[in-house]
Amino acid sequence: MQLEITRTLPMVPLGFDQLTNSLVGSSPQMRIVHALIAKLVTSNSTVLITGESGTGKELAARAIHEMSARRELAFVPVNFGAIREELLESELFGHVRGAFTGAVNARQGRFQLANGGTLFLDEISEISLKFQVKLLRVLQERQFEPLGSDHAVQVDVRVVAATNRNLRVAVREGKFREDLFYRLNVLPLELPPLREREGDIPLLIRYFLQLHARRRAKRALRVENSAMSALERYSWPGNVREVENLIERLAVLSDDGVIRIGDLPNYIVHNSVPRHHRSTEVTLPSEGLDLDGLLEEIENGFIEKALQRTRGNKTMAAKLLKLNRTTFIERLRKKGMLQSAKTAASSPETVEKIKDPNCSLAQPPFWLLEGRRSGAHRSVKNSRSSQL
Numbered sequence: 001m002q003l004e005i006t007r008t009l010p011m012v013p014l015g016f017d018q019l020t021n022s023l024v025g026s027s028p029q030m031r032i033v034h035a036l037i038a039k040l041v042t043s044n045s046t047v048l049i050t051g052e053s054g055t056g057k058e059l060a061a062r063a064i065h066e067m068s069a070r071r072e073l074a075f076v077p078v079n080f081g082a083i084r085e086e087l088l089e090s091e092l093f094g095h096v097r098g099a100f101t102g103a104v105n106a107r108q109g110r111f112q113l114a115n116g117g118t119l120f121l122d123e124i125s126e127i128s129l130k131f132q133v134k135l136l137r138v139l140q141e142r143q144f145e146p147l148g149s150d151h152a153v154q155v156d157v158r159v160v161a162a163t164n165r166n167l168r169v170a171v172r173e174g175k176f177r178e179d180l181f182y183r184l185n186v187l188p189l190e191l192p193p194l195r196e197r198e199g200d201i202p203l204l205i206r207y208f209l210q211l212h213a214r215r216r217a218k219r220a221l222r223v224e225n226s227a228m229s230a231l232e233r234y235s236w237p238g239n240v241r242e243v244e245n246l247i248e249r250l251a252v253l254s255d256d257g258v259i260r261i262g263d264l265p266n267y268i269v270h271n272s273v274p275r276h277h278r279s280t281e282v283t284l285p286s287e288g289l290d291l292d293g294l295l296e297e298i299e300n301g302f303i304e305k306a307l308q309r310t311r312g313n314k315t316m317a318a319k320l321l322k323l324n325r326t327t328f329i330e331r332l333r334k335k336g337m338l339q340s341a342k343t344a345a346s347s348p349e350t351v352e353k354i355k356d357p358n359c360s361l362a363q364p365p366f367w368l369l370e371g372r373r374s375g376a377h378r379s380v381k382n383s384r385s386s387q388l
Contacts, residue, residue, distance in 0.1 A: 118160060124162065
């Protein structure tokens with residue numbers, strides 16, 4: 001594993017615009033982000049950056065470091081999603097010679113390497129509950145013992161953490177320690193998805209066109225109006241990272257320095273989601289998961305929602321779920337949910353537009369299902385008990 005350490009040479013303090021070229025944007029949402037970062041740099045308190053994948057969380061962390069008084073010392077990034085659980089303690093806290101098999105030399109951990117500077121903990125939600133306890137202690141005391149040593153090491157680091165997960169949901173589900181969450185969430189910074197940043201897409205496209213032109217020692221490409229309009233209409237589920245990847249591809253493949261609408265992928269021209277984004281991006285917990293149980297809970301949740309919406313009308317519920325009525329009833333029987341269907345039928349709740357041919361169950365984002373799983377599971381469990 002390659003350790004990336006960024007050291008900034010002594011410099012005259014630069015202005016915000018010069019330091020955050022990669023955080024391009026003039027939308028109201030990004031102006032708020034810029035202003036908040038300018039305030040965060042005056043403190044040494046821990047920052048928690050949240051936002052979807054590709055929104056620029058590491059860029060924001062680097063901007064915080066480069067604008068702070070720590071800019072002349074190291075910026076050390078750690079990606080928890082790329083480090084095996086058994087290596088985490090050694091990677092973060094270091095080890096002495098002979099601490100374990102293969103430890104022929106002593107090694108400093110990331111906390112020591114970042115001493116006086118900034119330690120960026122990316123994908124903080126991926127660490128196990130066991131390691132969360134150790135990390136919490138270090139964040140509280142700013143000292144630790146390297147593996148195999150009985151001497152505490154004191155460090156002075158500014159910690160910036162980041163995640164694309166909802167840690168409040170993780171806390172409720174028992175997957176993330178509440179005390180660690182509050183220790184990290186001292187100064188929260190949320191980065192908006194690109195689809196909410198009106199007017200920023202043309203700015204980002206021009207920025208990346210100029211960036212890749214400099215890298216290739218060529219003139220920047222020009223984008224025709226029709227192509228730019230298509231790019232602005234697209235929803236960009238991969239956010240800024242997807243923009244950069246596409247512009248790099250177009251820069252390499254362009255023959256005459258002009259990007260036309262015919263050069264764009266069909267999914268952008270037709271404003272649809274690209275094939276590689278159609279399945280929701282998820283993260284597999286380090287301890288694994290019960291896939292069959294998870295899928296059953298999701299299925300049960302949709303069945304219950306269909307029955308509630310149709311007031312227990314099994315024919316209409318089966319139609320909403322694109323199932324044959326006989327198949328649907330048999331599935332209810334196997335799951336012990338026929339009683340739930342009767343309860344839904346007797347509910348006084350008014351359901352509108354049941355007969356609307358456009359009525360459908362739109363699948364919510366995966367992360368919205370997180371908070372419903374336990375409830376759906378309890379409901380199914382209760383309905384089964386009522387059949388006994």
